[in-house]
Every structure is written in structure tokens, then in C-alpha cells.
Amino acid sequence: MSLAVRLLGSYSLTWNGQPLALPQLHKARLLLSHLLLEEGRAIARERLVGLFWPERPEAAARRALSQALWQIRQALGPAADRVQSEGERVALVLQPADYLDVAEFRALYRAQKLSVAPSTENVEHLSIIWTGDNGQQSL
Numbered sequence: 001m002s003l004a005v006r007l008l009g010s011y012s013l014t015w016n017g018q019p020l021a022l023p024q025l026h027k028a029r030l031l032l033s034h035l036l037l038e039e040g041r042a043i044a045r046e047r048l049v050g051l052f053w054p055e056r057p058e059a060a061a062r063r064a065l066s067q068a069l070w071q072i073r074q075a076l077g078p079a080a081d082r083v084q085s086e087g088e089r090v091a092l093v094l095q096p097a098d099y100l101d102v103a104e105f106r107a108l109y110r111a112q113k114l115s116v117a118p119s120t121e122n123v124e125h126l127s128i129i130w131t132g133d134n135g136q137q138s139l
């Protein structure tokens with residue numbers, strides 16, 4: 001059972017190939033993106049509140065964070081356990097079978113950058129990941 005997330009190209013979530021709905025609130029989608037980009041790192045709630053709701057009083061901002069995390073868990077459905085909170089910290093931790101296009105892009109980019117003779121195939125693959133174009137034509 002695996003989660004696949006595309007942040008590049010068009011934003012999408014799938015569970016075993018079946019589409020999952022994105023969180024309804026725009027800030028919940030932004031928070032999910034932020035957690036995915038920081039995948040595996042525990043982030044202080046205080047930091048998240050400051051990033052996403054700086055204009056709100058702290059109590060209201062913390063409620064907004066809780067609501068956004070609830071929406072993210074709802075959207076992830078069977079993969080809701082990927083969002084982990086412990087005390088004052090929150091993290092999104094993917095499983096080995098999960099896919100995140102940004103992680104693949106970063107790995108290919110690093111390999112390309114370190115390569116003495118860059119591969120045209122890797123550059124093309126980077127372009128496909130970046131645009132979300134897997135080569136399939138839509139009718």
C-alpha cells in the first residue's frame with residue numbers, strides 16, 4: 001500500500017493509484033506541501049503557526065493549525081498516519097514504498113550535478129518530473 005504525491009506539474013495525491021482529494025483549505029494544501037518538502041523533519045508547531053498564520057493571535061493560530069492538520073489527515077485517508085505529531089512538533093514521514101516527485105527530482109538533480117559526463121536521459125527525466133508530463137497524450 002503506497003502513497004504517491006506530485007507537487008511538480010499538477011498537485012495530486014494517490015493511494016495505490018486511486019486519486020485522493022486534496023485538502024479543501026488553501027492553507028492546508030500549503031501546509032501539506034511544506035511538510036512534504038521537509039519530509040521526515042519534525043517542525044515546531046510555533047514555527048508553522050508563525051509561517052502560516054502570523055496575523056492571528058497565538059490561540060487562534062494554533063486552532064487553525066490543528067484544523068489544517070485534521071484536513072490533511074482526512075485528505076490522506078489511509079495514509080493519514082504519515083502525519084505524525086509529538087508534543088510541540090509535527091512531521092510528515094513517508095514510507096519506503098511511497099513516492100514524492102520532489103524527492104526523485106532532487107536525487108536525479110544531485111546525481112546529474114555530481115556526474116562528470118551528464119546523461120541526456122537524466123536531463124529528460126528531470127524535465128518530465130518537473131512538468132508532470134509522463135509522455136501520455138490526452139485525447
